Amino acid sequence: MSKLTVATINLRLSLDxxxxxxxxxxxxxxxxxxxxxxxxxxxxxxxxxxxxxxxINMRLSGQADHPYRLIQKRKRHLIKGYxxxxxxxxxxxxxxxxxxxxxYGGRLALRAHVELSFRQGADFVATHFHHLPxxxxxxLEQAMWLTGWLRTSRPVPYxxxxxxFNELPKGLAIGxxxxxxxxxxxxxxxxxxxxxxxxxxxxxFLDWAGCVDYIFLSPPIEVMQARIFCDQPxxxxxxxxxxxxxxxxxxLRLP
Numbered sequence: 001m002s003k004l005t006v007a008t009i010n011l012r013l014s015l016d017x018x019x020x021x022x023x024x025x026x027x028x029x030x031x032x033x034x035x036x037x038x039x040x041x042x043x044x045x046x047x048x049x050x051x052x053x054x055x056i057n058m059r060l061s062g063q064a065d066h067p068y069r070l071i072q073k074r075k076r077h078l079i080k081g082y083x084x085x086x087x088x089x090x091x092x093x094x095x096x097x098x099x100x101x102x103x104y105g106g107r108l109a110l111r112a113h114v115e116l117s118f119r120q121g122a123d124f125v126a127t128h129f130h131h132l133p134x135x136x137x138x139x140l141e142q143a144m145w146l147t148g149w150l151r152t153s154r155p156v157p158y159x160x161x162x163x164x165f166n167e168l169p170k171g172l173a174i175g176x177x178x179x180x181x182x183x184x185x186x187x188x189x190x191x192x193x194x195x196x197x198x199x200x201x202x203x204x205f206l207d208w209a210g211c212v213d214y215i216f217l218s219p220p221i222e223v224m225q226a227r228i229f230c231d232q233p234x235x236x237x238x239x240x241x242x243x244x245x246x247x248x249x250x251x252l253r254l255p
Contacts, residue, residue: 002116002117002120002122002253002254003224003251003252003253003254004035004036004092004116004122004251004252004254005032005033005034005035005036005249005250005251005252006034006035006036006037006038006124006160006162006215006249006250006252007029007032007034007036007037007038007162007215007229007247007248007249007250008037008038008039008040008126008162008163008164008213008214008215008247008248009025009029009037009038009039009040009230009242009243009245009247010039010040010041010128010164010197010213010243010244010245010247011025011039011040011041011042011043011048011052011243012041012201012243012244012245013041013042013043013048013083013084014043014045014046014048016201016202016244017201017240018043018046018048020234020240021201021234021240021241021242021243022051022052022055023055024232024233024234024240024241024242025052025230025242025243026052026055026056026059028229028230028232028242029052029056029230030056030059030060032229032230032249033060033091034091034249035090035091035092036088036089036090036091036092036112036114036124036160036162037068037088037089037090038086038087038088038124038125038126038127038162038163038215039052039072039086039087039088039089039126040086040126040127040128040163040164041084041086041128041164042072042084042085042086042087043083043084044074044082044083044084044085045082045083049070049072049085049087050070052070052089053068053069053070053089056068056089067091068089068090068091069089069090069091069094070087070088070089071087071088071090071094071097071110071112072085072086072087072088072110073085073086073087073099073108073110074106075105075106075107075108076101076106076107076108077105077106080105080106081106085108086108086110086126086127086128086163087110087126088110088112088124088126090112090114090124092114092115092116093114093115094112094113094114094115095113095114095115095121096112096113097110097111097112097113098110098111098153098154099111100145100146100149100153101145102127102129102130102142102145102146103138103141103142103145104130104135104138104142105130107127107128107129107130107142108127108128109125109126109127109146109149109161110125110126110127111123111124111125111150112124112125113154113156116158116254120158120254121156121158122156122158122159122160122254123150123156123158123159123160124160124162125146125150125159125160125161125162125163126162126163127146127161127162127163127164127165128163128164128166129142129143129163129164129165129166129167129173130142130166131166136167136171136172136173137172139165139166139167139171139172139173140172140173140176142173143172143173143174143176143177144176146161146177147176147177147180147181151180157218157220158218158220158221158254159181159217159218160215160216160217160218160221160252161177161181161214161215161216161217162214162215162216162248163213163214164212164213164245165177165212165213165214166212167212168210168211168212169192169211174214177214177216178216180218181216181217181218181219182216182217182218182219182221182223183214183215183216183217184214184215184216184217184223184226184248184250184252185214185215185226185227185248185250187217187223187226188223188224188225188226188227188250189226192211192214193211193213193228193246193248194209194211195209195210195211196210196211196212196213196228196245196246196247196248197209197210197211197212197213197244197245197246198244198245199231199233199241199243199244199245199246200233200238200239200241201239201240201241201243201244202244203239212245213245213246213247213248214248215248215250217252220254220255221252221253221254222252222253222254222255223250223251223252223253224250224251224252224253225250225251226248226249226250226251227248227249227250228246228247228248228249229246229247229248229249230242230243230246230247231246231247
């Protein structure tokens with residue numbers, strides 16, 4: 001039996017006071033120390049993923065390359081792909097990794113197969129679905145591609161999918177994914193979060209809030225707890241948050 005902690009957080013690129021909020025994000029990730037972290041909206045021009053990994057590692061170990069390894073991929077888009085991508089931070093050994101294209105601006109699902117113990121491994125998948133509010137059918141198509149890929153390409157019993165799905169709990173894509181996967185937060189608490197977006201970082205400019213971030217688990221995986229994290233504002237500025245999203249973190253047991 002293996003235990004691990006996984007998390008997801010959207011970085012919001014370099015927008016919305018990144019230089020002011022970045023150390024707030026690092027501190028809250030260091031406090032949590034998940035084994036695996038799904039990252040969305042990584043800014044490639046500023047080396048955001050590498051900077052985040054280096055800062056976390058230096059605070060934890062005094063070494064830039066330990067304990068977390070970073071795997072990241074740009075969007076498959078001629079222009080947008082230069083700026084943005086998704087990634088995984090892993091404290092566990094990564095045996096291999098690969099990518100599934102999800103279309104709609106070059107969006108991706110990034111899979112890392114990690115070693116848990118002798119002869120036991122798990123897939124950890126980071127993803128970020130299409131963002132337009134009216135595009136439920138597009139996200140449903142992405143959910144079909146994603147689940148089909150995980151079912152047919154090097155399938156394993158233990159699969160964890162985490163990210164920003166840009167879809168409310170009753171949306172088509174979430175309903176489709178839940179035919180094959182369980183939501184960690186829902187399993188632990190009996191319901192999905194009221195909202196994971198937005199935080200007060202951008203809240204004055206929006207007139208709605210909702211749950212769009214999830215951690216999904218294949219059925220053999222058990223949930224010990226799940227909660228919101230990366231949700232604490234700066235002690236001297238209650239509008240300065242680590243990101244425009246809060247994160248999710250869950251403790252798991254794999255039989």
